[in-house]
Amino acid sequence: MIEVVNLCKSFGDNNVLKNISTTIKKGEKVVVIGPSGSGKSTFLRCLNCMEDPTSGSIIFGGVDIADPKVDINIHRQKMGMVFQHFNLFNNKTVIENIMMAPVYVATKKLKKQKRNNTLIALHLKKGTPEKIDTSVQKIKEQAHDKAIELLKRIGLEDKADAYPSSLSGGQKQRVAIIRSLAMDPDVILFDEPTSALDPEMVGEVLDLMKDLANQGMTMVVVTHEMGFAKEVATRVIFMDDGRMIEEGSPEEFFVNPKTERCKDFLSKVLV
Amino acid sequence: MNNFAFNVERFFDILINKGGYKEVLEGLLNTMIIAVGGLLIGIVIGTLIATVRVMPKYKAAIRVMDKICSFYVGFFRGTPMVVQLLVFYFVLLPLLGIKLTSVAVAIVVFGLNSGAYISEIMRGGILSVDPGQMEGGRSVGLSYSTTMLKVVIPQAVKNILPTMGNEFIALVKETSVVSFIGAKDLYLTFQNIGNATYEYMVPYLSMAIIYIVVVCLITVLIKVMERRLRKSDRGR
Ligand SMILES: Nc1ncnc2c1ncn2[C@@H]1O[C@H](COP(=O)(O)OP(=O)(O)OP(=O)(O)O)[C@@H](O)[C@H]1O
Ligand SMILES: [Mg+2]
Numbered sequence: 001m002i003e004v005v006n007l008c009k010s011f012g013d014n015n016v017l018k019n020i021s022t023t024i025k026k027g028e029k030v031v032v033i034g035p036s037g038s039g040k041s042t043f044l045r046c047l048n049c050m051e052d053p054t055s056g057s058i059i060f061g062g063v064d065i066a067d068p069k070v071d072i073n074i075h076r077q078k079m080g081m082v083f084q085h086f087n088l089f090n091n092k093t094v095i096e097n098i099m100m101a102p103v104y105v106a107t108k109k110l111k112k113q114k115r116n117n118t119l120i121a122l123h124l125k126k127g128t129p130e131k132i133d134t135s136v137q138k139i140k141e142q143a144h145d146k147a148i149e150l151l152k153r154i155g156l157e158d159k160a161d162a163y164p165s166s167l168s169g170g171q172k173q174r175v176a177i178i179r180s181l182a183m184d185p186d187v188i189l190f191d192e193p194t195s196a197l198d199p200e201m202v203g204e205v206l207d208l209m210k211d212l213a214n215q216g217m218t219m220v221v222v223t224h225e226m227g228f229a230k231e232v233a234t235r236v237i238f239m240d241d242g243r244m245i246e247e248g249s250p251e252e253f254f255v256n257p258k259t260e261r262c263k264d265f266l267s268k269v270l271v
Numbered sequence: 272m273n274n275f276a277f278n279v280e281r282f283f284d285i286l287i288n289k290g291g292y293k294e295v296l297e298g299l300l301n302t303m304i305i306a307v308g309g310l311l312i313g314i315v316i317g318t319l320i321a322t323v324r325v326m327p328k329y330k331a332a333i334r335v336m337d338k339i340c341s342f343y344v345g346f347f348r349g350t351p352m353v354v355q356l357l358v359f360y361f362v363l364l365p366l367l368g369i370k371l372t373s374v375a376v377a378i379v380v381f382g383l384n385s386g387a388y389i390s391e392i393m394r395g396g397i398l399s400v401d402p403g404q405m406e407g408g409r410s411v412g413l414s415y416s417t418t419m420l421k422v423v424i425p426q427a428v429k430n431i432l433p434t435m436g437n438e439f440i441a442l443v444k445e446t447s448v449v450s451f452i453g454a455k456d457l458y459l460t461f462q463n464i465g466n467a468t469y470e471y472m473v474p475y476l477s478m479a480i481i482y483i484v485v486v487c488l489i490t491v492l493i494k495v496m497e498r499r500l501r502k503s504d505r506g507r
Contacts, residue, residue, distance in 0.1 A: 050406060052329075077412030087407030091425045100421070101411035176407075183411055 001026045001187055001218055002047060007056035007066075009042055016042045018242040020056075024187070029219045031229040031250075034239035035265060040222040043239065044189050047220065048072075048079045061186075077105060080180025080188035084196050086172040088164040094175055095160040098147040098182045099140070105183075106139040143182070150178040154208060170201030174208050187218040194225060226269055230254055238262050275472075282473040285464060298460030299481065305377045305456065306443040312382025313442075314435075317389025320344065322419060324390070325397050340390070347387035353448045356380050360452040373454040377446070385442055392434050396427030429500045436493035440486050457481060 002024040009017040016039045024030055032040050045051040047058060049065055049072050057064040065075045089097050113132055119125040151157040154174045164172055173193055180188055190209065194202040206228050213219060213232045223229065229236055229250055236253040238246040238261075246253065246262050254270075257263045285291040320340045326333050347355065360376050371379075400423050408418030428435075450459040461478040465471040 048410065050409065073409075073412045073414050075412075076410060081406075081410035083403060083406065083410075085401075085403050087401075087403040087410070089404060089407060089422045090401075091422060091429075101413055104413060104417060180411060 001028075001060070002220075003057075003059040004047070005057045005059065007043075007046055007058065008054050009039075009046055009051060010054050016242050017046065017053075020242075020244055022237070022244065022247070024218065024220060026186075026218055027216050027234075029213050029221070029232050029234045030237060031233040031235070032220065032222045032237045032239060033224070033226075033229065033265075033269075034245075038239045039242040040239055041191050044081075044191050044220060044222050047189055048076050048081055050081070077101070077183050078186045080177075080183065080185035082173070082176050082180060082188060082190045082193050084192040086164070086169075086176045086196075088172055088176055088179070090164055093161050093163055094156070094167070095144070095147050095151070097164070097175060098150060098179050099143040101179075102143045102146070102182050103140055106134070106143070107136055110134060110136065110139065146182060147178075150181055151175075154178060168201060169197045170204045173197065173201075173205045177205070177208055177212075181212075187220065188212070190219065190221040190223065192222055192224065194223065224269065226254075238265065240265070278468075278470050278473045281468060281470070282464070282477070285467070291464060294460045294463070295457070295481075298455055298457040299485075301374055301449075301454060302443065302446045302456040303485075305374065305381055305446045305449060305454070306439065308378035309381025309385050309442055309446075310439050312378070313385030313389045313438075316382065316386025317391075317393050318424065320386065320390035321393035321397055322416075322424075324394050326415075344387045344390055347384050348391075352380070352384055352445055353451055355384055356448065356452050373449070373452045376452060377449040377454045377456075381442060381446070385438065388438060389435070392431050392438060393424075393427060396431035396434075397423055399430050400426045432493065432497050432500065436489065439493075440489055443485060443489065444482065 004020055004022050004024075007017055007020040008015070020043060032043065034040050042051055046053045046066075049058065052068070053066045056066065058066045060075055061078065063070055063075065065072060088094075089100065092100060110132065113130050116125065116127075117129040117132070120127050120129045148157055148160065151160055154177075156171060156175065159167060159171065159175075164175070167175065177188075177193075193209070194205050197205065202225070206225065209219070209221070209228070210232055219232075221228070221233075233250045235247060236250050237244055238253070238257075238259075240261055246257065246259050248258075253262075254266065257266055286295065320343065323333070323336045323340050326337070328334050328337060356377065359380050360373065364371060364376065397419075404422050404426065405415075405418055408422050409415070413421075446456050447458040449456050450462070453459075457478055461474040462471075465474045468474075
């Protein structure tokens with residue numbers, strides 16, 4: 001699904017990621033752990049080119065999306081991302097947050113089809129006109145129905161018309177997760193999704209994530225929640241100082257870490 | 272004092288019986304057209320410039336545009352409005368062979384000028400919006416410009432509304448220099464009335480009052496708008 005080849009990233013002369021290669025397969029739940037400043041967020045943000053890799057490739061859907069010539073927006077639609085601070089659109093209601101990208105993408109496609117058909121009708125272009133069986137109205141209705149369905153799934157349909165500022169942290173994060181789900185992504189990237197939450201709200205977000213995991217979603221999760229890693233991960237990656245020091249199944253990793261650094265880290269976090 | 276009463280009486284005679292009020296209304300209208308027109312053009316130009324100036328500067332084309340914008344802003348902020356008006360009206364237009372009314376020229380020049388100031392206000396506003404908003408938009412596959420237009424700028428506008436109100440008020444007051452190119456605004460109207468009677472105290476006093484009333488009305492209007500926009504912060 002995602003193939004990372006010799007990924008390097010530096011900020012100025014700070015080499016944050018040093019030659020990382022790995023492959024994330026469909027259905028995998030990869031949990032990335034490591035000490036603060038080890039480059040976990042940077043790694044995750046390079047996967048959807050939120051940070052442009054300094055060198056190396058990210059092959060997603062057969063395309064190297066690290067190539068600046070690639071239209072990254074199209075690929076990001078299939079790669080959800082969930083942030084520590086939610087990043088919901090503050091000027092939009094909950095349902096608008098969820099509907100915005102699907103509506104935008106579908107209307108853009110519709111406009112393009114219409115333009116194409118007009119050009120063909122005017123004999124400015126060869127080809128047969130595509131049959132258009134949708135309209136902006138329909139697109140909006142479909143996106144709305146889907147958004148409501150997703151909101152029902154997290155039990156927040158009564159908040160559809162509320163603004164994010166009136167939600168609790170846990171609610172915001174769950175809305176952020178279904179916002180990325182609305183695009184039917186192939187994979188979702190999570191960057192410490194529970195770190196900014198009050199302790200009593202961590203559970204509801206982790207539960208939703210487990211739910212997604214059980215339904216077969218491919219996930220890459222940076223987290224300090226070792227319990228989640230043990231329970232959900234199919235593979236754990238340990239990063240330190242911009243390198244992947246160790247990777248393996250949670251059983252191997254938590255029970256029998258191979259490297260000293262890893263043991264040292266685990267002894268600190270697993271008290 | 273008797274003299275003052277006489278002058279007031281004569282002023283109102285001119286205003287009411289000799290049709291002076293029509294002139295005043297026309298002057299007021301021109302003042303407002305120039306200020307509002309300038310503001311609208313300024314908002315468009317200012318938003319465009321601000322967007323260019325906050326863009327990531329990876330591409331050479333963007334760096335060039337950024338330089339052009341920064342020169343533009345420097346030019347319009349670095350020269351007095353009167354000079355810009357005079358150069359535009361008496362130098363640029365004749366050179367290009369274009370004929371425009373002085374009010375039209377005033378609108379354009381005020382738009383270009385306030386565009387420079389508004390770009391700086393808008394830039395501050397955009398920078399005050401949490402960068403996470405842009406990231407949120409980009410992460411679901413929206414383009415930079417769509418996220419900017421639909422998410423970041425609306426929030427920036429809300430933040431800068433009070434400053435924009437001040438800019439508009441400044442614009443209204445500054446229109447009093449358009450008489451330099453013969454545009455008939457409030458100031459020129461009252462000066463004409465003064466010229467006709469060789470008495471300036473009452474006309475100029477009345478002019479000051481009209482300016483104050485207009486500014487107060489705008490202030491109230493902005494307060495109302497702010498309150499409306501605040502609503503989305505509180506949710507339902
Ligand atoms: N935009 C940036 N500009 C410059 N340096 C950056 C930037 N983002 C991250 N860094 C640097 O890269 C290094 C790795 O940061 P990163 O955020 O990836 O670490 P992390 O493993 O996610 O840490 P944490 O657990 O604290 O979130 C740090 O030294 C940080 O200072
Ligand atoms: Mg981080």
